[in-house]
Amino acid sequence: MTDEPTQALQAPEERILSGRYRVDSLIGRGGMATVHRGYDLTLGRTVAIKILDRDLARDNTFRTRFRLEAQAASRMAHASIVRVYDAGEDLEDDPAGGITHTPFIVMELVRGRLLSEIAADAPLSAEDAARYVDGILEALEYSHRAGVVHRDIKPGNVMVTDDGQVKVMDFGIARAVSDTSATVAETTTILGTAAYFSPEQAQGEPVDARADLYSTGVVLYELLTGRPPFVGGSPVAVAYQHVREAPVPPTQRYPDAPAQLDPIVMRALAKDPAQRYPDAATFREALDAALDGKTLSQRQLTHLADELYGDQRRAQHEIEHTFAELSSENGVARTQSGPPTAWVWAAIALIVASVAALAFWVVESDPMDLRVADTVDVVDVTGWTASAAERELTADGLEVQVSSQPSDSVPEGAVIETQPGPGTSLELGAHVDILVSDGPLMAKIPSLVGGTEEAARAALDGDSGLQLGRILPLNDPEAAAGTVLAAEVDGDEVDEGEEVLEGSRVDLTVATGRVTINDLTGMPYELAKKEFEALGLTVTQTRDDGCTATNPLVVETQNPAAGDVDIHSTVTLRVCAPVKVGSEDPGGENEGSGNQDTGDSGTGNKGAENKGSEGKGSGNANG
Incomplete structure (x- = not known):
């Protein structure tokens, strides 16, 4: 055996988020985030940490929306919802001297399989598909009552635990993304796929809880047939189908699909939200009833499809007829009695592909710079440190003046705003004011404890910046009446010189002078x-x-x-x-002769404070 030089392997440096969450092994990766196994160093528990792509964090509006939606999701506690424990931002210095914000959320770690993995194996039976979808609807029923619309229901956002429990995750994230995304193409790039979009989402319209029910219908369709109802070469192509095309019933897509669930799927996939199930509870009831009910005849199913998708079905026939007429006018030989379906759909695909290419170009290309060469737009530095903001704006050729003011909502040292505001076009060398937070106004606790209540009232009513709160009387065996025994702010005892928020109410505990x-x-x-x-x-x-x-x-x-x-x-x-021994009288202050200790006679011996009669006479205490 030869001796070869060995090199010690250096363990990779641990990544700790917000000084609390250790990032461990990678669990999964998606279009907008990576998910890691993690560990909460404060509470000592294993968690899942979703770290969002840094490109998303460049928009301050997104970061604010993300934080608010994560907070809303954290208030939901239900067995069918993956718990959100915390959300925050990881701050790192970037090479340009600024600060990189990387949003993350800390969730319950669920052990199991994604529903997308289960769906990829093979189409499911009616019972299994209904069981998984019922779990999704149970989570939605709870979240919709709480006023939270998911907006991104899909198999990739549903976990099935090892014991078969369905858990839906990523509540609120889709809204944070969609509220800060300008186009369908951009949104779908972030969310990964448009296959589960509702028609109103595809058109950029406001959505409500019924959009989640449409997406759940798409999931049910995929579980029964092995694929979503609409597929295409680009998100725009799929979005077009959600808006304009009628879905094929599951049994026509996959003959072995359970026919009794056809009407359930078709109702859930109605283009008009008013024609869908009104809420998740109604959807669940219909799904449960369908498992025990009869299947619809072909005529009944066609009637239902006409009711739900009549406009889309007529539009499809009109498109096919138009293309057939165009092909005849251009001398295209027809070899079948019906319209040239393959040719028609090829043309539609070409149109959709062109629209998708245009959308992609709009998103990916830099906008035309129409500014005059000697002007610059003010960068949004809200939330940055004062030094980083000053470096950024100075590098753009602007003159910067930094001032500060107290703020209860912006952390100390962070930029509150700029004047002029972000996006304002200024000439090079123009003046920009940066307003930085000094943090909340603070006030010092004056000398209160040990003094009198009157003196404490005077100290708090002066220019201390504090308010007198409650006077709490307390019996104390040593303190004179009116002596201040303790001072508290928000239930915490405070001492002289301690700083608290200006305007705080100070509660006093005052001695009553009694016990x-x-x-x-x-x-x-x-x-x-x-x-x-x-x-x-x-x-x-x-x-x-x-x-x-x-x-x-x-x-x-x-x-x-x-x-x-x-x-x-x-x-x-x-x-x-005490009783006087030897006397019929129980003792007492007896006057007369007698000596308690020696038995000698005498006068005026009262006894030893004995209780009894006060009779006078002679006697001996010892008998």
Whole structure:
């Protein structure tokens, strides 16, 4: 064996997003994003991280829309929806000195297969197809009630877990994309395929929940036949078919498809949203009923198709007839009684391809620069750091002046706006003001704790920039009445000198100068005394001569009774007097002769504070 030099393999540097999410192995790649297995370092759980293409992030409007839609999606918690945990932007310095924004979302990691993979294996049975579509509709029923329209339902956005649970993902992303995309061609480039578009989406019209139901109908069609109802060489060609052509019933596309689901698919694929199912719940009910119902006859199915697609079917016949007439006028030999279908569709394909090429050229080509050579457009630097924005605008030949102001909505150090605004055409050397956020206005907590309530009110009512909130009374055995014990802002205790948002309300906890005592009658005297003394109270004792003492002494009454008393006040406890031994009288303050300790006679011996009769006479305490 020969010795060969070895080189240590260096592990690739870990990528951490927002200081919290570690990006691990690649799971999948799509037209607009890559999906990675990841790990949440804060909560200690495995997640899926979808990192969007950086080209999408160049548009500030998209980033804002994406963040808002991701937040809306994160509020949806349903078993049939992949949970969105978080969304953010990864900020990196680019070679030009600016900052690159890469949006990402953090989702629940689902173990299973994409529905697109399942559909690619073979057409499914009616039961399996209905089960998967029912899961999609269940998710849509929930999201539509929450006011969220998905806009991109397709098998690639549906996961089937290992135990058969259907989970729909990417809620809100399609809207963020479509609201910032100018053309159908551009939108479909981002979303990957137009095969599942509704007609209203293809025409750039406003959409509602019924657009999702149309896309679900396309998914059901594909599960039953192995392909979507409309395919073409370009997104524009497919979009044209969604708008203008009637779909072929699944059983005519794939004879083994379950005939009882033909009317369900045809209804879902109606061009007019008003002719589709009104909501996901109705779609689910119809699908469930169809599994147990009878199949339509060919005449009934034709009648349904005429009802739903009459205009499109007539238009197709008119197009075929027109092309047939044109071919006859140009001397094209006809060898069949009907119109030359192959020739007609070839011509249509040529027209569609031309439209698609034109759309692609419009999207991909740079617009004509009609500006005067000595002018420049103001770049949108909103959200950039002040230094990066200044470098960018200076490099464009503009004079820059930076100023700042507080802002509650824009992070400190980020650009709020420029004057003139983005897109304004200026001469080289023109002046541009950049307004940068100082962050929210802050105020310092004045000296409050330990002072009086009156002094605290005066401090907050002055020029502190703060407001007096609630006054919360609290019994404290040591603090005098009116002493401020604590100050809080939004439930958090604050200290002198601490900075909080200007205008914050400061809640004060103020001593009442009183303490609460309990009813300790029946408790051993010594224990009661300790409890009251722990509250800073003074305890005195009186003897009740009308009862016989127990061992240990027990509190008979207390004054004052249970409730609030002033701090450092006195509590008087009344106990029974001890009995005088050897006397028929229970003892007491007896006057007469006798000596308690020696038995010698004498006068005026009162006994040892014994309770009992007050009778006078001779006697010996020891008998």
